[in-house]
Amino acid sequence: MVNDYGGSTTPPEHRDSWQTPPEIFAALKQEFRFIADVAASAHNHLLPVYFTEHDDALAQDWAGRLPIGFAWCNSPYSAITPWVQKATEECRKGIGTVMLVPADTSVGWFSLARRSCTEARFIVDGRLSFIRADTGKPVNGNNKGSMLLIWNPFASDFGITxxxxxxxxxxxxxxxxxxxxxxDERAA
Known part of the structure; x- marks a missing residue:
């Protein structure tokens, strides 16, 4: 069995809708030039092209709907495994994925990702303060570190840490x- 992350103390109605800190996203967007936000909502999407729960990104053919490039995925932490499987599938079709997940190497989805992603990049020297879905404010006290899982269809290397x-x-x-x-805003 492939276990998902289960250590959250966030109320269930908000658990899967945290937004990535804008500064973190901007830095990664500069590197990867994202084409779509594939695990978003109308309130937390970070790109003009995004898939919501209603769009069911896991059932979409990303390669058939998006130009070649990288998708951004801050997957729902309650069900990371299907997103790892989807990123693996789409990478074979030419769509890369950068996925933000908890830094936990003891879970089944990490083992699955390790066999298919080109890079696991650990975010060190502190924890991220995600943006609460209900307030739009950053919250300190994340109980886990974070890492990026990267599926790069253009890379020849595999399994980089x-x-x-x-x-x-x-x-x-x-x-x-x-x-x-x-x-004019900077001058204010």
Whole structure:
């Protein structure tokens, strides 16, 4: 059996709808040039092209609907396994996926991902403060670290393990986001 993450203390109605911190997303978007947010909602999507629960991204043919490139996936933590399976399938068809998941190597979905993804990149030097779905505010106290699982259909290497500092990602993201602000907002 492939177990999913079960350590959340978040109320069930909000458990699977946390948004990625904008700075983290901006830094990763700069690197991967995402084409779609495949596990989103109308309230937490980070790209103009996104799939909601209603769209059922797991049943969609991403390669048939999206241009070649990388999809962003902050998968529901209550059911990570089907997203790992979907990312593996879509990678074979030319769509890469960068998936944000809890840093937990003891669960079945990690073992499954390790056999198919090109890179596991651990976010070190701190935990992410995800954005609450109900308030839109960042929340400290994440009970696990985070990592990125990357399926790159353009890479010849397989099974790379890497590390990136949370603070480095946040600094890059803050710089990218501030560079995008209109000049009159920066002057205020």
């Amino acid at each position: 890497g590390y990136v500092s949370r603070d480095t990602l946040m600094a890059i993201g803050r710089k990218l986001l501030s560079d995008r602000e209109p000049a």
